[in-house]
Amino acid sequence: MYKRSLARLGVLGLVGVLALTACSSKKKTGSGLTGGSSGSAASGATIKIGFEGPLSGDNAQLGINEVNAVQLAVDQANANNTYGFKVALVKSDDVGDPAKAPTAATALQQDPAILGVIGPSFSGATKAVGASYDAAGLVLISPSATNPTLTTLGFKSFHRVVPPDSLEGKEAGDYLAKKAKKVFVVDDLSDYGKGAADAVEAELKAKGVASERQGVDAKTTDYSVIAHQVQASGDDALFYGGYDTQAAQFAKALKAAGFTGLTMTGNGGKSSKFTEGAADAGDNWLFSCGCLDATVAPQAKDFSAAYNAAFKTDPSTYSPEAYDATNAMLTAIKAAGASPTRAKVFAAVNALDFKGITTEIKFEPSGEVSAQVINLYQQKAGKIGLLGDINTQS
């Protein structure tokens, strides 16, 4: 009898803990959907903008880098009354997952007060929801969805402030062609990773540099077999198309396998998670990225300081781009006149010419930004630093 009641107590306890976690997670999504610290506009009209990106899950770091910068831009706009109206931010978490993006997008599309959306952060998610934003007439400015096909799928709503992976891949391929005789190209089988790897491989081929190709599922933890294959191939360089956490695990396995060639990945791999996961195995890795390092660029100094003051951490990959995208969106809303509608904002974004901290934001009809620079970064002694424009690196 005693034993039995003990077991019952255990079950009760388990149910209790489950209920608690359920409650707290509900609370979290609740505030995520209605959220925005600046929702309390005292006077004047309040304009809502949305953010769609991963705020939880494996890829949350990138989304957090961005949403913090968006929040900062919104808070600054409200504090200084830069645009003559109050702004409220609505965050919608899509986990960076194409399967979850439609729900996250619908939440934003169905709020008629939202006039523009920053995001989606990820290419796969964008593919899944581009058409529904078109249908809702809601304009998008993405700070980081870099898959090249996104601007060829006919999504009118989609704009991005970063160059596509095709350009990044081309210039990364050029760089590798200068450095290596034979390149091993690996991707993570995701939309982004495959796109980046394809672009690099195509450029290597165009330059007459030999390459071979493998894919490794992003869920893999044990990279020892592929790492050995890279080492055994005798190739003198490796390009990995994929995201930071996986690139870090791959870096560790490559070090264990004794690969000493040049190692490089694209914008998806460049983040503090890579450094954290790979530690010293990540040293000497190169990163091509159409993004700006806010901690070193002089024009981003004020932004970097404000970001650090607000979030107690340095801005990271795609924070400056998200900050620019937000200010560009708000500029467009202001340009849309006294009573902006989704349609007016849509037109204003297309006609936009905004000088941001990363680049001049002016969209081509396809939704690509006109000014496109690819930078080269490298991890040295556990820190990723800027080397400069990839075209000028030798």
Next chain:
Amino acid sequence: MHYIHQIPAYVLLGLTRGSMYALIALGYTLVYGVLQLLNFAHSEVFMSGAFGSYIVVHAVVGDGKGTPSWAVPLVIVIGLLSGAVTGASVAWTLERVAYRTLRRRGAPKLAFLISAIGASFFLSQLAGKLFNRFRGNGFPKYFDQNRQVLRISTARVQVFEVVIILTAVIMMIFLDRLVAQTKLGRSIRAVAEDAPTAALMGIDIDRTISRTFVIGGALAGAAGFLFGTAFSFSNTVGFDQGTKAFAAAVLGGIGNIRGAMMGGLLLGLVEALVPPIPHIGIQWTDVVAFVVLVMVLIFRPTGLLGERLGRAA
């Protein structure tokens, strides 16, 4: 270089991978033997072992810098033990909370399965909430685990690979002897063979089941330490490894202890040897593994060594 030349290297990687599969697979097979229950939460026992041993190892060596080399074997033993203890306690609690209560009420088999899946989600999310959801957690670097100790053709045998394979072999021999020769082993076999009769013969079934979970949990927890040190660990690491280890248990004949060891090693070898063959490709790793499983099951529906814990061990 040619694939053929690399075979020794891939065999080594396969043995390392397979040893860890085997250690986890034993837990599935032991529990299936005594309860005819697929303990899907076992993958999370493995995951808990990684986190538990990380906490202890981190407390002992800090960030790992300046750990004297004579202390390294000691730290590894501490890691293994703490992983095993964590795994054993999680498995014990799991049996108490998620299974015994159902058994007492004579719940149908399906209820156990749902309870197992629920417990699996619960443990994985709990770890994510308690620690973090980063997929690339690593152990402190308290020694150069990639130092080469031996070279056989293209296979460069590294320190930690030796540790993994040796540990797995020792634990498997220990378990085999335990089940074959001790009183506990006899009761495990008796419960597996015919539980009601075993009860009539004076065997405490509940205690035997509980201890079976503890043994399986200890093996998986130790594997968690080995896996986390060799690669990385996260709150979701259990799912993939667990699925593979379960496949390994089925491959060898579920309920069969030697079968689970063999299944694990075989699966590891297949995964390391087949995908690098030219024109196959690493992205087909999982496909290759499950094709082998299906092929084996077509010709031997009860697995390589056949089912039943009682008879085979």
